[in-house]
Amino acid sequence: MFHSEESKQQLNPLLPGYSFNLYLVAGTTPIIENGPLDFTIDRPHGMKGYIINMTVRGEGRIFDGTDAFDCKPGDILLFSPDTPHYYGRAPGSPDWYHRWVYFRPRGYWANWLKWPNQTRGVGRLRLPDPTLVTEFDELFQQIDRTHRGARRTSEELAINLLERLLIRAFEETPENLPTPLDPRIQATCQFIAKNLAEDVSLDDIARHVCLSPSRLAHLFREQMGMNILRWREDQRITLAKQLLLSTRTPVSTVAGKVGYDDQLYFSRVFRKRVGVSPSGFRKASEEARHPYGELHLHSQGEHIQAMVAGEDARR
Incomplete structure (x- = not known):
């Protein structure tokens, strides 16, 4: 078989x-x-x-x-x-x-x-x-x-x-598994965030958390995956984007609020990190929120009002 x-x-x-x-x-x-x-x-x-x-x-x-x-x-x-x-x-x-x-x-x-x-x-x-x-x-x-x-x-x-x-x-x-953040690194992040507009040095930060600058730098990189300056720059750019999106604050003022006295330097850093200038970022965001533009919306409103008036006249 x-x-x-x-x-x-x-x-x-x-x-x-x-x-x-x-x-x-x-x-x-x-x-x-x-x-x-x-x-x-x-x-x-x-x-x-x-x-x-x-x-x-x-x-x-x-x-x-x-x-x-x-x-x-x-x-x-x-x-x-x-x-x-x-x-x-x-x-x-x-x-x-x-x-x-x-x-x-x-x-x-x-x-x-x-x-x-x-x-x-x-x-x-x-x-x-x-x-x-x-x-x-x-x-x-x-x-x-x-x-x-x-x-x-x-x-x-x-x-x-x-x-x-x-x-x-x-x-x-x-x-x-997520590694619990060292309390001293948590304090470092909080201190930097509270003083984001200030040009605090590594020595200032280390003194605040009772560590030597070298020990703080090593521990921060180990726990955060980047150095302190890079992390601070990330926070500054994040705050700058929020200000540009939610306020009409001039770019020069935004630069100062996030720790950059030189607007041109701020713009270079922002463009490098975001891919567009601060003013370009704000303009693109506004266009995304209002794709037809304020003028078009205004004329569209007038057109609707005219249609309503015409209907009233014919009644």
């Missing part, structure tokens, strides 16, 4: 031989000591897509030798394409239950798939909070239930849930 290649394929993704031809497959692997799934997955060349998994019970052992590491409940792993797969139940653990999703990513997911903590191409994320563990566990289960659904859009809906899972993993990666 003839058997097609498709019929010969292993249809159980938990057993060797499954082709993983789909764009998304999900499930839970319950590995129990001496059970039918208690073997080591060994794929030296990895797979074409990604696999993300989360341990929910017991422990798993990834790799062997000096690269080996164990994963425990709350640990999430991301296997990149072509990354060697070598994993199974950790010795000494009676079981290892892990939820998993195999997927082919969308192009714009690239940044969410660059996990900083990696061992031989396998990214690792440990969830420290039981609440987070529950949240991610539910997401894995939702993806599994959804992709098995009978709806015509089941795969697309599951991919949307997977996108949410990857975004949440990105958010919870320690390297991506």
